[in-house]
Amino acid sequence: MKALRKIFDIFDTVKTHGILVILTVLVLTPVFWIVNTSLQEGGNLFSGQQLNLMGLTVSNYRKLIEHSDFFLWIKNSFIVCASSTLFSLIFTCTAGYAFSRFTFPGKKKGLMFMIIIQMFPAMMAMVALYNLLDVFDKFTGGIVGFNLLGLVLIYTGGNIPFNSWLIKGYLDSIPRELEESAYIDGASKWQTFTMIVLPLMGPIMAVIGIFSFIGAYNDFLIPSIVLQDSSQYTLAVGLRGFISGKFSTEWAQFAAASVLGALPILIVFLALQRFLVEGLTKGALKG
Amino acid sequence: MKEKFSPYPYILPAIVFVTLIVLFPCLYSFYLAFTNYSLYHFTSFSFIGLDNFKEILLSAELSTFLSVLWWTFIWASVGVLSQVVVGLAFALVLNKPHLWGKNLYRTLLIIPWAVPSFITVLMWTGLLNTDFGLINKSITGTPILCSFINFMINGVNHLIEALNYLLGIGHLHLETFKMDSRGFVPWLTEGPWAKISVLMVNLWLGFPYMMSISLGALQGIPAELYEASSLDGASKVQQFRRITLPMLRSSMLPVIITSFAFNFNNFVGIYLLTAGGPAVAGSRAGATDILVSYTYKLAFNLSQYGLACAYAVLIFLLIGSISMVNFKLTGAFKE
Numbered sequence: 001m002k003a004l005r006k007i008f009d010i011f012d013t014v015k016t017h018g019i020l021v022i023l024t025v026l027v028l029t030p031v032f033w034i035v036n037t038s039l040q041e042g043g044n045l046f047s048g049q050q051l052n053l054m055g056l057t058v059s060n061y062r063k064l065i066e067h068s069d070f071f072l073w074i075k076n077s078f079i080v081c082a083s084s085t086l087f088s089l090i091f092t093c094t095a096g097y098a099f100s101r102f103t104f105p106g107k108k109k110g111l112m113f114m115i116i117i118q119m120f121p122a123m124m125a126m127v128a129l130y131n132l133l134d135v136f137d138k139f140t141g142g143i144v145g146f147n148l149l150g151l152v153l154i155y156t157g158g159n160i161p162f163n164s165w166l167i168k169g170y171l172d173s174i175p176r177e178l179e180e181s182a183y184i185d186g187a188s189k190w191q192t193f194t195m196i197v198l199p200l201m202g203p204i205m206a207v208i209g210i211f212s213f214i215g216a217y218n219d220f221l222i223p224s225i226v227l228q229d230s231s232q233y234t235l236a237v238g239l240r241g242f243i244s245g246k247f248s249t250e251w252a253q254f255a256a257a258s259v260l261g262a263l264p265i266l267i268v269f270l271a272l273q274r275f276l277v278e279g280l281t282k283g284a285l286k287g
Numbered sequence: 288m289k290e291k292f293s294p295y296p297y298i299l300p301a302i303v304f305v306t307l308i309v310l311f312p313c314l315y316s317f318y319l320a321f322t323n324y325s326l327y328h329f330t331s332f333s334f335i336g337l338d339n340f341k342e343i344l345l346s347a348e349l350s351t352f353l354s355v356l357w358w359t360f361i362w363a364s365v366g367v368l369s370q371v372v373v374g375l376a377f378a379l380v381l382n383k384p385h386l387w388g389k390n391l392y393r394t395l396l397i398i399p400w401a402v403p404s405f406i407t408v409l410m411w412t413g414l415l416n417t418d419f420g421l422i423n424k425s426i427t428g429t430p431i432l433c434s435f436i437n438f439m440i441n442g443v444n445h446l447i448e449a450l451n452y453l454l455g456i457g458h459l460h461l462e463t464f465k466m467d468s469r470g471f472v473p474w475l476t477e478g479p480w481a482k483i484s485v486l487m488v489n490l491w492l493g494f495p496y497m498m499s500i501s502l503g504a505l506q507g508i509p510a511e512l513y514e515a516s517s518l519d520g521a522s523k524v525q526q527f528r529r530i531t532l533p534m535l536r537s538s539m540l541p542v543i544i545t546s547f548a549f550n551f552n553n554f555v556g557i558y559l560l561t562a563g564g565p566a567v568a569g570s571r572a573g574a575t576d577i578l579v580s581y582t583y584k585l586a587f588n589l590s591q592y593g594l595a596c597a598y599a600v601l602i603f604l605l606i607g608s609i610s611m612v613n614f615k616l617t618g619a620f621k622e
Contacts, residue, residue, distance in 0.1 A: 013387075016380065016386065020380060020381075020392050023377070024395050024396060027396060027398075027399065027491070028395060028398060030399075030411065030491070031399075090300075092301065094297040094298070095297060095300075099298070102294035102297075104295075110302075115614075117309050117310060118309075125309070125312035125316055126587075126599075127316055127319060127595060127596055127599075128311070128312035128313070128315035128319065129312045132308075132315075154308055156304060156308070157307065157309050160304055160305050161305055214403075220555050221554050221555065236403070236405040239405065243409060254409070254413075258406045258409075261403070261406060262402045262406050265401065265403055266401050266402055269397070269401035270397065270401060273393075273394065273401075277502075277503060278503070
């Protein structure tokens with residue numbers, strides 16, 4: 001009886017693994033395909049498809065690096081993502097702190113305003129944002145306008161409402177005793193904030209920071225409207241150019257650029273997945 | 288704590304930014320919805336009251352609006368439900384105790400979510416290409432798969448024809464699935480197929496998120512519940528229906544509603560794959576255009592800014608009501 005039980009257990013394990021392996025392979029086939037295309041000689045869909053282990057080549061990567069603006073796009077993407085993440089973190093941390101630790105007239109209304117405003121679809125504001133950038137463009141002589149700085153401005157502003165809520169919620173769950181003892185020792189509000197509260201906010205800042213960064217990196221819509229000069233393209237806008245041309249579809253280069261462009265985000269995501277999912281679930285539940 | 292400090296220096300930068308970048312553009316779009324701002328009235332547009340809304344709701348445009356709205360709801364709800372079902376199924380398999388390699392499977396399965404979606408969606412346009420995409424090549428290269436697909440298509444088409452016959456109303460006519468002349472599946476170039484394609488890609492993109500959320504939620508269910516119920520002789524199915532589903536409900540429902548709202552406005556998922564196409568005769572909206580992609584088209588391809596803003600206002604009203612339901616359910620407004 002016991003032996004029979006064991007055989008059933010083994011059978012069950014084999015079955016589970018069988019199902020999981022088949023499903024995983026099925027799910028990842030597109031990813032294999034793009035990696036394979038990037039490593040095969042040839043510039044279109046016809047040749048990129050046979051898996052030819054002997055013919056693996058990095059020529060597509062070389063072509064990408066030598067003949068396209070790939071690194072410029074990556075650089076632009078990183079400038080936009082890093083600066084908008086940094087700015088929005090600065091503004092949301094201070095705002096979230098104030099919403100959590102001070103009582104002041106208009107606090108509840110301010111919080112309501114923050115959550116209602118983030119229900120507005122970004123789409124709705126597109127036309128107006130376009131005009132706003134136009135005004136900035138004329139006002140600053142083209143420094144802030146239809147360029148990377150304009151993008152940074154839009155992302156920074158767009159991130160603030162929701163993230164302030166998240167930070168407020170996080171700080172609410174942290175006891176105030178530490179801050180109070182710091183006041184008694186004679187610390188000013190700003191000293192308490194920078195020396196006691198900010199270090200405590202590390203985990204939530206990391207989650208928000210990573211998601212803001214990835215969100216900006218992944219966005220296609222806003223840069224496709226805002227960026228008008230090809231020297232300002234971010235990766236999302238630049239990459240599309242490889243395959244949107246009717247007569248010059250460069251699948252092999254697109255594939256190489258996809259692999260290189262996805263790697264940094266993929267690594268960060270996979271390394272921090274536990275942490276990110278947890279932060280996301282909590283964020284989602286808090287609304 | 289005695290308030291001898293002012294909070295305003297801490298909030299002011301955030302308020303300034305939000306007012307300038309979020310509030311002002313929203314209000315301005317609201318205003319534009321009541322103007323005739325378009326290519327013909329580019330510099331000298333004027334207030335025209337409710338005319339844009341009248342055009343959407345009371346003219347020939349109404350049938351476009353209704354069909355786009357209908358497809359937007361299908362897209363958002365079928366999209367999210369399929370992600371939840373598949374994500375939960377994966378999570379249930381992965382949640383088995385003592386499963387070897389659990390973390391490896393989870394990491395691999397999360398990849399579609401972790402790769403930037405502008406890359407994966409563009410990649411799918413290649414895979415789904417009618418003439419040389421991997422999907423059609425695999426189908427035509429595998430006779431069994433080919434006849435299976437044909438069999439399924441015939442079945443579905445008979446069902447659709449029966450439905451059309453039963454409903455019998457002209458404008459509710461559902462399209463059947465057709466192959467092109469060579470027997471290839473026109474994934475992105477025929478209306479019904481394009482709808483299937485965007486839903487399929489959306490499922491592929493989104494199920495890892497739901498799987499991750501479900502895994503977290505499943506771990507929150509106390510194991511004693513299962514032990515006690517199996518002592519009482521409950522079957523696996525009974526346990527799933529009576530313990531797992533109700534326990535998941537509270538943590539999954541807000542996520543599902545949020546995802547629905549997200550998908551409702553999921554521009555990239557549509558635009559990069561089909562750009563809202565293929566074109567539909569007698570309509571400015573394509574077969575897979577959802578409200579936001581159609582709004583985008585109106586504003587940035589057809590320069591109908593005023594009309595686009597009117598659409599945006601309607602989208603806001605719809606999304607606003609969905610969000611209010613969400614807040615009610617999650618109690619976000621409670622202090």
